Amino acid sequence: MLARALEQAGIATTSISLVREHTEKVKPPRALFVPFPFGMALGRPNDPELQHHVLRAVLDLLTEARGPVLRDFPEDSEPGDQPAAPPQASGITADDRALDDVAMETTQMRRYHERWLETNGGRTHFGLAGIPATRFRGVVRFLEAFAEGQETDMAERPPDMPLANFIRYCADDLKSLYFEGHLAMKSASGGDEIARWFWGETGAGRLLRRVRDRLDASTDQLWKAAAFGIAR
Amino acid sequence: MPRLDRLPQISRNNLLTFPAQVNDTTPFVRPAKPLAACRLAIVTTAGLHRRGDRLFTPGDQTYRVIPSETPTVDIVQSHTSIGFDRVPTMRDVNISFPIDRLRELIARGELGELGPNGYSFMGAQREVARIMNETGPEVGRRLREEGVDVALITPT
Numbered sequence: 001m002l003a004r005a006l007e008q009a010g011i012a013t014t015s016i017s018l019v020r021e022h023t024e025k026v027k028p029p030r031a032l033f034v035p036f037p038f039g040m041a042l043g044r045p046n047d048p049e050l051q052h053h054v055l056r057a058v059l060d061l062l063t064e065a066r067g068p069v070l071r072d073f074p075e076d077s078e079p080g081d082q083p084a085a086p087p088q089a090s091g092i093t094a095d096d097r098a099l100d101d102v103a104m105e106t107t108q109m110r111r112y113h114e115r116w117l118e119t120n121g122g123r124t125h126f127g128l129a130g131i132p133a134t135r136f137r138g139v140v141r142f143l144e145a146f147a148e149g150q151e152t153d154m155a156e157r158p159p160d161m162p163l164a165n166f167i168r169y170c171a172d173d174l175k176s177l178y179f180e181g182h183l184a185m186k187s188a189s190g191g192d193e194i195a196r197w198f199w200g201e202t203g204a205g206r207l208l209r210r211v212r213d214r215l216d217a218s219t220d221q222l223w224k225a226a227a228f229g230i231a232r
Numbered sequence: 233m234p235r236l237d238r239l240p241q242i243s244r245n246n247l248l249t250f251p252a253q254v255n256d257t258t259p260f261v262r263p264a265k266p267l268a269a270c271r272l273a274i275v276t277t278a279g280l281h282r283r284g285d286r287l288f289t290p291g292d293q294t295y296r297v298i299p300s301e302t303p304t305v306d307i308v309q310s311h312t313s314i315g316f317d318r319v320p321t322m323r324d325v326n327i328s329f330p331i332d333r334l335r336e337l338i339a340r341g342e343l344g345e346l347g348p349n350g351y352s353f354m355g356a357q358r359e360v361a362r363i364m365n366e367t368g369p370e371v372g373r374r375l376r377e378e379g380v381d382v383a384l385i386t387p388t
Contacts, residue, residue, distance in 0.1 A: 001360055002277065002353060002368050006383050007259035009372020013275075015385035022252040028385075029260045038316030041278075041387050042333070045324035051333050059267055059343075062382060068258040086317040123305040125322055128287055165289055169310070180322055191319035225290040229314060 003028035014061045016041045016054070017070070027068045030061035034073040037084045039191070082190050089231040092199040094206050102144065102203040103137040106174070109204075110136065112181035119184065126176040128169040131156050133177060139170050140207070147210035164215060164226040171208050171230045178204055199231070253360070263381050265344070270381040273300075273347035275371065277355030278321070278328035278388035279311020288354045293362035295371055298350040304331060309388070311354040316388055328388045347380040355387055 003013040007029050014030040017023040018038060023031050034054060036043055043050035054073060061069050099105045110133050117124060131139055131154075138154070145152040146167065157166040175198065182194050199205040208230055215227035263270055279288045281296035287310040288296075298307065304325045309318070320327040329350065337343040351371045353363065375383060 001253050002275065002363060003383075003385050004255070004259055005364055005368030006275065006372045006375065006385075007261050009369055009376060010261055011372055011375050011380060011383050012261045012263040013383045013385055016387060018387050025252045025254045027255045027258045029258050039318060039388055040320045040327055042327050042330050045320040045327045048326075048333060048336070051326055051330055052336070055330060055333055055337065058384065062263050062267060062270075065262070067260045082317065085315060088314065121305050123322075123325075125308055125318065127283060127308065128310050168290075169287065172310075175318075176322070179319060183319070183322065189319075191317035194319060195317075222290070229290065232314065 001026050001028070003031075012062060014058050016058055020070070020072075023070055027070075029067040030058075030064065030069045032058040032061060032071050032073055037082050039086075040082070083192055086191050086195045087199075089199040089205070089209055089212075092196055094199065094209065095201050099203040102207050103140045105203045106136050106140050106177065109178050109181040110134070112184045113177050116180040116184035124176065124180055126173050126180065128176075129156070129166065129173050130158075131170070131173070136174070136177065139174065140204075143167070143170060143174075143207055143211050147207060147214055149214060162222050164220070164222040167211065167215070168226040168229050171211060174204055174208065178202060265381060267343055267382070268341060270344045271347050271379055272334065272343060272345075272382045272384060273375055273378070273380045274298075274329055274331065274334070274350040274386060275375075275383045276329050276350065276352045276386045276388070278309060278352065278386065279313075279354040280307050280309050280325070280329055280352045280388075282306055283308050291357065291359060292354050293357065293360065293367055294353075295367050296352045298329075298352055300331070300346045300348055300350060304329075311356075311388070313356055315356065321388065328386055330384075330386065334384075344381075347375065347378045349374070349378065351375075 003015050006013050015028050017031040017033045020033045042054050057073055142152055142154050178198055179194050182189060212227045212231040215223045282298060282302055283306045285296050307325050309321055326332050334346060338345060
């Protein structure tokens with residue numbers, strides 16, 4: 001769809017497709033269907049060789065004389081240890097033994113996250129809500145008050161940002177803190193393992209389920225959208 | 233593949249009911265030069281942008297500019313749909329935005345050069361009229377002005 005808009009402006013495009021069924025309908029000019037899970041369009045992270053194979057295949061489509069072209073990536077190289085899509089909270093049982101003191105748990109995770117930052121040159125997905133990790137105990141307390149049904153807010157929320165969107169970014173940051181912190185502890189972990197740990201064993205996972213429940217119970221579409229983006 | 237039969241049911245249903253556009257014809261521009269002489273830009277639908285840039289919001293049909301010299305540590309993702317695994321992007325942004333790989337292709341002489349900017353949209357959108365009629369064509373015009381021959385479109 002985007003490819004079509006760019007071609008109409010005179011730019012040749014070539015695309016990577018993750019959902020063959022959709023690409024068959026949309027008919028972009030050139031598309032390479034790849035056998036990888038969502039989130040892994042180029043194959044595997046830190047695997048330049050496989051990423052180059054994919055790039056070569058998608059760029060080769062530019063030599064085709066006519067289109068639409070929809071080609072399948074020739075290797076059935078689905079990264080074997082990862083499911084096609086990450087598991088969702090609804091499919092994971094939360095362990096009752098998870099820490100009730102989420103603020104304390106978050107402080108512990110922040111230490112691991114600092115290690116992640118040190119070993120990755122500062123690369124992080126954390127930071128959407130604009131609140132530093134050192135103040136995330138406050139964010140946790142805010143989310144707990146929200147989950148309990150209180151009228152609550154944070155001074156850090158930009159005035160033009162709806163509360164539901166702000167909560168979503170806080171939840172995303174909390175996940176980044178935990179997911180990247182977990183990677184610092186166990187660098188070989190895949191997203192599947194980390195998601196099962198987060199939703200199954202952490203207090204933060206249990207808290208976000210409750211935040212989701214309150215958002216989802218609303219009739220406000222922004223609240224419902226935020227709920228769908230936090231846990232389902 | 234995600235092959236639909238390997239997905240959890242909730243994801244599969246989401247995809248099967250997704251209102252993908254149905255088209256009968258396809259615009260098709262052939263690049264005027266071989267790849268080794270082409271100027272290329274990444275246009276991603278992964279919801280990536282520079283740290284500190286305006287965040288994507290649900291249903292957002294606008295785009296962000298990512299200058300090609302942006303260090304990869306400064307690229308973040310605010311389209312955080314839980315339908316995809318974020319861990320690969322946390323480890324290596326090239327998984328959706330293969331900027332380092334393209335630089336390697338240029339160094340090997342297989343690709344001409346990068347345009348001055350990459351562009352980023354948010355994917356998995358149900359309502360796309362504004363991207364089709366306004367923001368998509370706008371990015372097309374900008375790419376033309378930047379002398380770009382080829383756009384590589386990457387999802388997350």
